[in-house]
Amino acid sequence: MNRRYPRFCHLCGTPLALVGRYLVYPNGLVICPACESRAPRCQRCGLPGRHLQQVGGALLCPTCRTQVALCGCCGQALLETAYLIGDSPVKYCQRCLEERPRCDVCQAPMNEQGRSLPGRRGESRRCAACWAEAVQGLDEASALYQGVLTVLAQTPGLTLPSLPRLHLCERAVLQELHQQRQPGSRPGGEGEAGDPHLLGIFLLQGREQDIYIEHYLPRDLFQAVAAHELAHAWQAWQGLEGLPLLVAEGFAEWAAYHVVQALGQERMLRRLLRRRDLYGQGLQRFLALEQQQGRTAVLAAVRGSLPL
Structure with missing residues (x-):
């Protein structure tokens, strides 16, 4: 059986019979000793080549150019850890x-x-x-807010006799409101003051209801936060004071989950399901209860007539 030997260097075309030696790389590339020592190499795979190009600050071969990712911030080629x-x-x-x-x-x-x-x-x-994707002002926010209220009434079935006033503010203001909350107010926000997840808060003072949401949130996040805080407003209208945090916040996340699902916000839906804190734990309990016994059981649990 005759064995075929390479005849030319793939880079410079030199007949290999003239140089006597050659190298064969695993991908089939055949090169002469001169090209092995002098040819530029791809900075990702290390192979020598003649069709290398600068991409994201790195010299890359055609194969690696299709495979390498660029940093989403500086645009540099991610040759190692991403x-x-x-x-x-x-x-x-x-x-x-x-x-x-x-x-x-x-x-x-x-x-x-x-x-x-x-x-x-x-x-x-x-x-x-x-x-x-940021909500750019109160007019846009108010339209989204009203839309969330409509979906909230249709999907989880939570209706409010009146709509709490909406305010857009800085996160620092939310943290201050969290610290200054009156004893009769609903817990409505996320975590403790200073928590980077504190994106909204529901306040009840007498008969006055207000919802504060951080300004310039992406639309899907704004809608999820609005649904969560409106669920707290529903709890207040139902006279559900002093609920355990797992119940109060888990139910609000459950309401937000159904609104986000109805709006087709798949990315935000995954974010809610991925949470492992008290909010996420409460959401998972209410979702499990709903799956086992239906939505009526969820409403009974938050009202205290059914153990969660």
């Missing part, structure tokens, strides 16, 4: 994660397309992705 944040498919380099300021919403590092928004009590940061 980092993900949450469920976003965007990848980042270690330097951007360590050295750049982060978006207040998704914690992605900020690039030049992001926005830093000055406020009376500090600065708010939005990365380019969150800013592109």
Whole structure:
């Protein structure tokens, strides 16, 4: 059986019979000793080549150009470790994660397309992705807010005799309101004061009801927060005071889950289901109860006539 030997160097075309020696790489690339020592190499796979191009600051071969990811912040080629944040498919380099300021919403590092928004009590940061989806003012927020109320009445079946007043504010204001809340107010916000997840709060003072939501949130997040806080308003109208946090917050997350699902916000739905804190634990309990006994059992549980 005759064995075929390569005749030419794949890079320079030199007849291999003239040089006597050659190298064969696992991908079938055949090169002469001169090209092995002098030819430029792909910075990702290390193979020498003649069709290399600069991509994201790295010299890459055609194969690696189709495979390498670029940092979503600085645009540099990710030749080694790439980092993900949450469920976003965007990848980042270690330097951007360590050295750049982060978006207040998704914690992605900020690039030049992001926005830093000055406020009376500090600065708010939005990365380019969150800013592109941000609710830009009270008119837009009010329309979304009214839409959430409509879905809330249709899907989880929670109706309110009147709509709490909506306010957009800085996160620092939410934290101050959380600290200053009167004893008769519903807990409505997330976590403790200073918690980066404190995005909204429901306040009840006498017969006055107000909902405060952080300004410039992405639309899907704004709708989820609005649904959560409106569920607290429903609890107040039902006279459900002093509920355990697991019940009060878990039920509000359950209501938000159904609103988000009805609106087709798949990314936000995954975010709610991914939570493992008290809010997520309460949501999972209410979802399990609903699956086993139906929505009537959920309403009975939050009213205290059925153990959760």
